[in-house]
Amino acid sequence: MNLHGSYPTSTSSSRENEKRGVSGAEERRSTHLDTSALISSGRVPQAPSVASDMASEARALLTLAALREAILAERARAFAAGVLAESELGRWALAVLRDEPCAARALVELANAGLQRDTVGVKPPNNATPKAVLANSLVRDRLRVMAPASARLVRAEDGSESILLSLEEFQALLDAASAAEHGIPETKQVVAELKRALTSSSDYIDASTFLEQYDALHGSR
Amino acid sequence: MPCTARVRASLARYLFTAPNADLRRRIAILRQTPFPPGSRSLATDDEWHGLEESFTRHRAFIYGTNDNALVYTYDGSTETLSIEPAVVEGSVVGHH
Numbered sequence: 359m360n361l362h363g364s365y366p367t368s369t370s371s372s373r374e375n376e377k378r379g380v381s382g383a384e385e386r387r388s389t390h391l392d393t394s395a396l397i398s399s400g401r402v403p404q405a406p407s408v409a410s411d412m413a414s415e416a417r418a419l420l421t422l423a424a425l426r427e428a429i430l431a432e433r434a435r436a437f438a439a440g441v442l443a444e445s446e447l448g449r450w451a452l453a454v455l456r457d458e459p460c461a462a463r464a465l466v467e468l469a470n471a472g473l474q475r476d477t478v479g480v481k482p483p484n485n486a487t488p489k490a491v492l493a494n495s496l497v498r499d500r501l502r503v504m505a506p507a508s509a510r511l512v513r514a515e516d517g518s519e520s521i522l523l524s525l526e527e528f529q530a531l532l533d534a535a536s537a538a539e540h541g542i543p544e545t546k547q548v549v550a551e552l553k554r555a556l557t558s559s560s561d562y563i564d565a566s567t568f569l570e571q572y573d574a575l576h577g578s579r
Numbered sequence: 580m581p582c583t584a585r586v587r588a589s590l591a592r593y594l595f596t597a598p599n600a601d602l603r604r605r606i607a608i609l610r611q612t613p614f615p616p617g618s619r620s621l622a623t624d625d626e627w628h629g630l631e632e633s634f635t636r637h638r639a640f641i642y643g644t645n646d647n648a649l650v651y652t653y654d655g656s657t658e659t660l661s662i663e664p665a666v667v668e669g670s671v672v673g674h675h
Binding site for chain 1: 583584585586587588589591594595598603606607609610612614615616617618620621626627630633634637639641644648650652660661662663664666671674
C-alpha cells in the first residue's frame with residue numbers, strides 16, 4: 359500500500375507510483391527492513407501480551423512510509439485488523455467485515471453500542487422518536503431476514519441502503535439475535551464446571567500437540 | 580510474542596474419542612488468536628463474577644455457539660491460555 363502517493367507534496371512520478379501500487383507481486387526496493395515478512399490473518403495480534411508486537415509493527419510501517427517504500431496490502435490489512443482486534447467493539451467489527459457466521463449478531467452488538475454511545479453522550483437526540491439506523495450493507499440481506507416487516511429501507515443518494523428501525527424494533531432484533539442459534543449458551547452450568555476444573559488437577563497438553571494427535575486420529579476435520 | 584495455548588487433558592481425551600470438527604477448528608483459532616471475534620468475556624457474568632476473587636489471575640471467556648463452544652481462561656501473568664471444558668449441544672463435556 360502506497361502511503362504517500364496521494365500526498366500533494368509527493369515527488370514520486372506517477373510511473374513510480376504505478377510500480378508501488380497495492381499488489382503482492384510488485385517489486386520492492388531493497389531495504390534493511392524485512393518488508394516481505396507477511397503477517398497472516400491467523401497471527402493478528404490481539405492479546406495484551408503482543409501489544410509490543412503491534413507497536414513494533416506500527417514503527418516499522420511508519421518507517422516504511424517515511425522511506426516511501428511499498429507496503430504489501432496484506433501486511434497493511436493485517437495491521438488494521440490487529441488494531442481493530444484490540445477492542446471488543448473492534449472484534450465485533452472484524453466479525454462483520456469477515457462475514458463470519460456470527461456477523462449478524464456482531465452487527466447488532468455494534469449497532470447497540472453505537473446507540474448506547476449516542477444515548478449517554480452529550481448530544482441530545484435530534485428527534486423525539488428514537489430510532490436506529492443499521493447501515494452496514496455487507497450484512498443488509500441477512501438483517502432483512504431478521505428485521506420486522508415494518509422496517510423501512512432508506513436509500514442514500516449514492517445508492518447504498520440502510521434499514522431504519524424504531525427503538526422497540528431494534529430491541530426485538532437484538533433479543534432475537536441473542537436467542538439465535540449463533541448465540542452464546544447459558545453460562546450457569548458452564549461456570550460451575552469451569553470452577554470445578556480450575557480447582558481440580560491441572561493436567562493439560564499443548565494445543566499444538568493436541569491438534570497433531572487429533573489430526574492423526576481423525577484428520578483435520 | 581504469542582501466548583502459550585493448552586488444552587485440558589480431559590477435554591483432549593473426550594475429543595479424541597468423540598471428534599468434533601467445529602471444536603477442533605476453534606482450538607486451532609485460539610492457538611493463533613487468543614481473543615477471536617465471537618469470543619465473549621465472562622467478566623460480566625454473575626456466576627463468574629462471584630468466583631473472580633478466587634481466581635484473580637484468570638480472565639474467563641466462552642467462544643462458540645449453543646451447539647459448540649469452548650470455555651477458556653487467560654492468565655496474563657504467565658500469558659497462558661487454557662482451554663477448559665467445552666459445550667456440545669448444550670451440555671458441558673470434557674471436564675472429567
